[in-house]
Amino acid sequence: MLAEIITIGDEILIGQIVDTNSAWMGKELNKIGISVKQITSVSDDAAHIIQALDEAKKRANIILITGGLGPTKDDITKLTLSKYFNMPLRRDAETLAHVEGLFAKLNRPMIDLNRRQADVPDGCIVIQNKNGTAPCMWFDVDGKIIVSMPGVPFEMMYLMEDEILPRLQKAFELPFIVHKTILTIGQGESFLAQQIEDLEDALPSHIKLAYLPKLGQVRLRLSAIGNAEIALKTEVNLYAQQIIERIKTFVAAEDDVALEKAILDLMRTNSLTLSTAESCTGGYIAHLLTQHAGSSAVFAGGAVAYSYDLKESILGVKHQTLTEFGAVSEQTVKEMAEGAIDHFKTDYAIAVSGIAGPDGGMPGKPVGTVWIAISSKNQTIAKLFTFSNKRIQNIERSATAALTMLLNLLKQDLK
Amino acid sequence: MLAEIITIGDEILIGQIVDTNSAWMGKELNKIGISVKQITSVSDDAAHIIQALDEAKKRANIILITGGLGPTKDDITKLTLSKYFNMPLRRDAETLAHVEGLFAKLNRPMIDLNRRQADVPDGCIVIQNKNGTAPCMWFDVDGKIIVSMPGVPFEMMYLMEDEILPRLQKAFELPFIVHKTILTIGQGESFLAQQIEDLEDALPSHIKLAYLPKLGQVRLRLSAIGNAEIALKTEVNLYAQQIIERIKTFVAAEDDVALEKAILDLMRTNSLTLSTAESCTGGYIAHLLTQHAGSSAVFAGGAVAYSYDLKESILGVKHQTLTEFGAVSEQTVKEMAEGAIDHFKTDYAIAVSGIAGPDGGMPGKPVGTVWIAISSKNQTIAKLFTFSNKRIQNIERSATAALTMLLNLLKQDLK
Known part of the structure; x- marks a missing residue:
C-alpha cells in the first residue's frame, strides 16, 4: 500500500x-x-x-x-x-x-x-x-x-x-514491511560494501540493502516486503547476522538506535555510570544522552564549563594546567575527564575541549581543533581531532567522536 | 526565478x-x-x-x-x-x-x-x-x-x-526577495492576528504576512518581492515597525532569530552573564545557547544535575530540601537557580527540574510536571508548568518556557 x-x-x-x-x-x-x-x-x-x-x-x-x-x-x-x-x-x-x-x-x-x-x-x-x-x-x-x-x-x-x-x-489489508538496521562506526561505506559484497549480491529480490552514512557512522539497512511477518523477520535477521559476523569490529548496535542509545543500553546492562565535562560541545552530549527515556540510570550529570573559572571550580582542573597548556590541550581535557569521574562519582566520563568557531582560532590551534578524553577508573585516553570551520558541525562531530571513543573503550573493558 | x-x-x-x-x-x-x-x-x-x-x-x-x-x-x-x-x-x-x-x-x-x-x-x-x-x-x-x-x-x-x-x-538576473520576521512569545496566533488585522489588510499585494507558531512562540513574517532591493527593505521595515509598535509587549526579537539568540544578544549588549542548572532538560538549554557563535561572552556554563548527589555537590541544594520537598519542587528549583548564581558567578541563572517521562510520574506530580526558576542577584522567581507525556516535547517546551521567563525578567530589569 x-x-x-x-x-x-x-x-x-x-x-x-x-x-x-x-x-x-x-x-x-x-x-x-x-x-x-x-x-x-x-x-x-x-x-x-x-x-x-x-x-x-x-x-x-x-x-x-x-x-x-x-x-x-x-x-x-x-x-x-x-x-x-x-x-x-x-x-x-x-x-x-x-x-x-x-x-x-x-x-x-x-x-x-x-x-x-x-x-x-x-x-x-x-x-x-x-x-x-x-x-x-x-x-x-x-x-x-x-x-x-x-x-x-x-x-x-x-x-x-x-x-x-x-x-x-x-x-486496508496491509502487507508487512520489515526493516533491520545495523549501526557501524569508524569505517566508510565503500569499505563496508567491499567487505560484504558477496552477501549483498546473494540477497533475494524482496530484500534491499541500503547504506546510510552520517558523520563517522554508517547505518546498514535491510528492508523486506512480504505477507508473512514472522517468516520475513526471521529471513531478514538471518541475512543481518551474516553481515554482522563479517564486520563485527565496526558494529556499534544491531538495531536502528542512536549511537548514544547503544552506549546507554550497554552501560545500563553492565550497571555502569557516566558523566560529562563539556566545553565546546556546550551540553550537546548531555542533551543527546538525556533525550532517551531511562538515561538517568546511567547518566548522573555533567558540567558545561565554558570559562576557565568553571573548569577549575566544578571540574578541579589545575589553574597551572590551564595557563601553561591552554583550555584546548591534552593536559586540560584529561584533567576535565578525571575531574568528572572524581566530582560526579561515575565509572566513566567524557570530556571535550575545543574551538567550535567561527572565532577563537589561534596559531597552531585553528577553528575545529578539538581534544577529547575518555576516563574510566583505570585509565584516561585522549585524542586530538581537527574538524571544519563550521560551528554546528564541529559540535556534532565532536559528540560523535567522543561517543565512538567511549564505546570502543567500553567494548575493550567489557571483553 | x-x-x-x-x-x-x-x-x-x-x-x-x-x-x-x-x-x-x-x-x-x-x-x-x-x-x-x-x-x-x-x-x-x-x-x-x-x-x-x-x-x-x-x-x-x-x-x-x-x-x-x-x-x-x-x-x-x-x-x-x-x-x-x-x-x-x-x-x-x-x-x-x-x-x-x-x-x-x-x-x-x-x-x-x-x-x-x-x-x-x-x-x-x-x-x-x-x-x-x-x-x-x-x-x-x-x-x-x-x-x-x-x-x-x-x-x-x-x-x-x-x-x-x-x-x-x-x-540569471534575479529579483529581490526580502523577508522580515518578528519573534513573539506568550500569545497565540489568532490573538495576534486580531490585534493587527487592519495593518494586515492594508498590506500591498507584493507583501505577504505569515504566522508561524511553534511551542509558545509565534513568528510573524513579512515577505516582499520586487526589483529595487533598498526600497523594498525600507517598505517592509515600515510595515514591520507598525506591527511591532502594536504588539510590542509580546515581541522577543525584531529579527528571525532563535529565542535564545535574542536573549544572548540582549545580555551581551548589557554585559550580563548567564548560567544554567538543568535537571529534566538535561543540557538542552546549554546546547541551545552554545550553538550560537559568541555565546561564551554571556554564557559561563552550567550543570546538568540529574542525581540528588549532583544537585547538592555542584549546585549546593540542601539535602533537607530534596528529601522534604523532592527534586521536582519550587523549593529545589529555586535553590538550584540560586546555587548556579552563587557557584558559577553569573548575573542570571536558569534552573529547571521536572519529570520528562515517560517514567517517573508520581501521585500529584504526573509526567510533564516541570518547575522552572529564574534567578538574578536581586530575586528568584519560580513557576510550575504541566506539559505532556512526551519526553522530547517536554524537554523542548521546558526550554522555551524557561527562556521566555528569563527574557521577560530581563526586559523588566532593563526597563
Whole structure:
C-alpha cells in the first residue's frame, strides 16, 4: 500500500522551519506496512496544492496532508479542499464546543477567527484535535483516502497515533514491511560494501540493502516486503547476522538506535555510570544522552564549563594546567575527564575541549581543533581531532567522536 | 526565478533521517532572490526520479537534486541522469585524481567502487567536491539548469556556498526577495492576528504576512518581492515597525532569530552573564545557547544535575530540601537557580527540574510536571508548568518556557 505526504506552507520552502513531520510520519506508516512513495512540500497556494493532490492521487491511495490549517489568512488548506471536493463549509457543532472549551480552559478571549476553526467541508469525517483548534479532516472519495492534519508537530503526532494510523489499518489489508538496521562506526561505506559484497549480491529480490552514512557512522539497512511477518523477520535477521559476523569490529548496535542509545543500553546492562565535562560541545552530549527515556540510570550529570573559572571550580582542573597548556590541550581535557569521574562519582566520563568557531582560532590551534578524553577508573585516553570551520558541525562531530571513543573503550573493558 | 529541490533516497521516505538539507537550501536560495516552488522527496528508483524531474521542469528553471551519489549499489542518481540526458558515463581524470588524493590522505585502501566515483555523464560540467568523493554535476540543457549534489549535509553545504549559488547568480538576473520576521512569545496566533488585522489588510499585494507558531512562540513574517532591493527593505521595515509598535509587549526579537539568540544578544549588549542548572532538560538549554557563535561572552556554563548527589555537590541544594520537598519542587528549583548564581558567578541563572517521562510520574506530580526558576542577584522567581507525556516535547517546551521567563525578567530589569 502506497501513501504520499504533502506538507503545505511557505515556511518550509523558504527554509524557516525544517520539516520533521514527514520523517516521523514515514516511520510510523512503515510500521503498519504502508510505504511512502513521495513527500511533497508546496506553498500556501490553492492551484499548487491542487496540482500536488492530483499528482499524488495518480501514484498512491492514501494522501496525508499537513499544514495550512491555522486561523490566519495565509492558511488556505481548508478552503482549497472545500473547493477541490466540491463540499461547502459547514460549522461543526462538536468542533465549536471543543474550541470554546479550549479557550475557556486557557481563560483567553475567543474571537470570530477562532470560531471559524469549526468550519469544515460538508462531507468529510471530522476528527477532533484534542491538542489544538484545527480539526483533522478525513476524506474518502473515489477509493482514495485523503487526510488533512495541522502542521504543528505534537498536534499531528497525537492525531496520527490515536486516530489516523488505527483507521488506516482498518481500511486496508496491509502487507508487512520489515526493516533491520545495523549501526557501524569508524569505517566508510565503500569499505563496508567491499567487505560484504558477496552477501549483498546473494540477497533475494524482496530484500534491499541500503547504506546510510552520517558523520563517522554508517547505518546498514535491510528492508523486506512480504505477507508473512514472522517468516520475513526471521529471513531478514538471518541475512543481518551474516553481515554482522563479517564486520563485527565496526558494529556499534544491531538495531536502528542512536549511537548514544547503544552506549546507554550497554552501560545500563553492565550497571555502569557516566558523566560529562563539556566545553565546546556546550551540553550537546548531555542533551543527546538525556533525550532517551531511562538515561538517568546511567547518566548522573555533567558540567558545561565554558570559562576557565568553571573548569577549575566544578571540574578541579589545575589553574597551572590551564595557563601553561591552554583550555584546548591534552593536559586540560584529561584533567576535565578525571575531574568528572572524581566530582560526579561515575565509572566513566567524557570530556571535550575545543574551538567550535567561527572565532577563537589561534596559531597552531585553528577553528575545529578539538581534544577529547575518555576516563574510566583505570585509565584516561585522549585524542586530538581537527574538524571544519563550521560551528554546528564541529559540535556534532565532536559528540560523535567522543561517543565512538567511549564505546570502543567500553567494548575493550567489557571483553 | 523559481527553483525546485528534489531529494533522493529511501531513508527520507521511511523516516530514518530528517531532510534538513532542503530547509537550508531554501534559505540560501531565497537570499539571492530564488524562490523554491516545491520540495520533492523520492525513492532510489529511476522511473520515479525521472517523473519528478519532468514535473519539476514544468514549474521551474532551476532544479537542485541531492542524494543518491554514494558508491554503493543502492545509489542510482548518476546512472539515471546519464540515461535521462542521454550522456554516457566517462571517467573524469580530475575527479579521479581528487578521489585518489583523498584516499591517500586518509591512508585507506582504494577499491574499484571508489574509482567509479570519478565516472560522470559526458556533457555535464563537473564541479569538484573537496569534502567527499562524489562530484557535483551541473547540467545546462534546454534552458533548464539541473544540478546533482551529494546528500551528505556538509558536502552539499560547501558546494552550494562555494560553487552553486555564485554560479546561479551569474546565470540569471534575479529579483529581490526580502523577508522580515518578528519573534513573539506568550500569545497565540489568532490573538495576534486580531490585534493587527487592519495593518494586515492594508498590506500591498507584493507583501505577504505569515504566522508561524511553534511551542509558545509565534513568528510573524513579512515577505516582499520586487526589483529595487533598498526600497523594498525600507517598505517592509515600515510595515514591520507598525506591527511591532502594536504588539510590542509580546515581541522577543525584531529579527528571525532563535529565542535564545535574542536573549544572548540582549545580555551581551548589557554585559550580563548567564548560567544554567538543568535537571529534566538535561543540557538542552546549554546546547541551545552554545550553538550560537559568541555565546561564551554571556554564557559561563552550567550543570546538568540529574542525581540528588549532583544537585547538592555542584549546585549546593540542601539535602533537607530534596528529601522534604523532592527534586521536582519550587523549593529545589529555586535553590538550584540560586546555587548556579552563587557557584558559577553569573548575573542570571536558569534552573529547571521536572519529570520528562515517560517514567517517573508520581501521585500529584504526573509526567510533564516541570518547575522552572529564574534567578538574578536581586530575586528568584519560580513557576510550575504541566506539559505532556512526551519526553522530547517536554524537554523542548521546558526550554522555551524557561527562556521566555528569563527574557521577560530581563526586559523588566532593563526597563
